[in-house]
Amino acid sequence: MTQTIHRSLRTLAALALGAGLLFPAGSSAQTAVSTLLGSWTAPAGGTVSTVVIGGGPGAYTIKVGAPCTPTPCDWGTRPLTIYAPSAGIKVGKIGSATYNQGFVTRIVIVTAEDATAPFLRVDVYSRFTPGGGRSNYATTQTLH
Numbered sequence: 001m002t003q004t005i006h007r008s009l010r011t012l013a014a015l016a017l018g019a020g021l022l023f024p025a026g027s028s029a030q031t032a033v034s035t036l037l038g039s040w041t042a043p044a045g046g047t048v049s050t051v052v053i054g055g056g057p058g059a060y061t062i063k064v065g066a067p068c069t070p071t072p073c074d075w076g077t078r079p080l081t082i083y084a085p086s087a088g089i090k091v092g093k094i095g096s097a098t099y100n101q102g103f104v105t106r107i108v109i110v111t112a113e114d115a116t117a118p119f120l121r122v123d124v125y126s127r128f129t130p131g132g133g134r135s136n137y138a139t140t141q142t143l144h
Contacts, residue, residue, distance in 0.1 A: 030082040031057045033093045036112040040120045040143035047124045047139040051110065053080060053095070062097045064108060075099050080110075104128050119144050 032053075040051040049072060050065035060080040066073040078099060084092035093112040098105065104126050111121040120143040128134040 030084065031091045032060055032080075032082045032095065033091055033112050035114065035118045036082075036093055036095065036110065036120070040122075042122070042141050042143045046141040047126075048108075048122055048141060048143075051120060051122060051143055053110065055080070060095065062095065062108065062110065064099070075101070075106075102129075103132060104134075113142075117144070 037053050040053075042049050042051075044067065047066065048064050049067045050063075052063040053060065054063075055061045060082055061077050062080040063077040064075040066075060076099070078097040080095040080097050082092040083094040083096070084090060094109065095111075096107060096109045098107050106127075107125040109123040109125075111123075113119050113121055122141045122143055123138065124141075125136075125138045127136045
């Protein structure tokens, strides 16, 4: 019995150590490029009409508005995860957030683009609940 307890404790200690090495506490927060932040507006006819990105390292947020009728829909504010081009770089220009709206789950991916004038590329992946008769779909929009 004592031997079994010692093995269990060793296993738990190894798991705790492994978790500490894989997920170290106090790591620096991902930072978004400044061109990602702000209020963005889409031309008429898309899945989203407005996007507002704010916050700071480790606490970025996104708020999405959609062109519903008769009044615009507010999808609400969600945490925005920032992605850099590689693990060694701390500044990223891509972010993602998930909106679970009950009948549909939407993954929103935003990318700061730097052509002649800054714009925001917004990709929305919509996955409907089974049995609703709707097909999952994806859209891409450019917001200014």
